[in-house]
Amino acid sequence: IGGIIDVVSEYVPALEKVPIPGKLAESGIYPFDRDYKTKCAGKLAGYANETTLDLECFAFFSFSPIKEQRLKFRSGEVVIPAGVALQGRLNFLGWEIAIDLAVSKTRFYINAWMDPVDLKIGAFRMRIGNRIENKVAVGGAKFLVDVKTAPSPSALV
Numbered sequence: 001i002g003g004i005i006d007v008v009s010e011y012v013p014a015l016e017k018v019p020i021p022g023k024l025a026e027s028g029i030y031p032f033d034r035d036y037k038t039k040c041a042g043k044l045a046g047y048a049n050e051t052t053l054d055l056e057c058f059a060f061f062s063f064s065p066i067k068e069q070r071l072k073f074r075s076g077e078v079v080i081p082a083g084v085a086l087q088g089r090l091n092f093l094g095w096e097i098a099i100d101l102a103v104s105k106t107r108f109y110i111n112a113w114m115d116p117v118d119l120k121i122g123a124f125r126m127r128i129g130n131r132i133e134n135k136v137a138v139g140g141a142k143f144l145v146d147v148k149t150a151p152s153p154s155a156l157v
Contacts, residue, residue: 023094029059030089032100055079059088083107108147115140 033039033056040057055078062080069080083104090097097114116139117128129141 026094027092028090030091031057031059032087032089032098034089055087061086061088106149108145110143110145112143113140 030036031040036057062085064080064082066082068082071078071080081102081104083102085103086099086101088099095115095117098112100109100111102109114129116130119126119128130139
């Protein structure tokens, strides 16, 4: 949201003087991996010279009902996987939920996680979705399913 406000403030200078809380300014849609800035640092700056685009560096949704598609642009090539694919992370006021999803005729894959949810009503406090590892709360809930179909026997001959 902060990036949108920066762009709009070029046309409406009065917006530059409006203070925006940090968590609101950072709210938005990001790549799935929280460490994307480190993994994609050189790639994001130089995509004009790349031959292919690494979808891991972006949040995306794609749909290709029959087969994998390859889209060619001056800056490179984008590979759209067969089926439905969705990958990204939503940050809303500092709370995050992320999903990496791929559904096709041969695969159902979902990898998702979320931050814990804290509910506070007066003195009452409840945390939902804590993940426990070695008896220590380490973060939010995770969900992973990866189902692949086996090739037909005639394909193996």
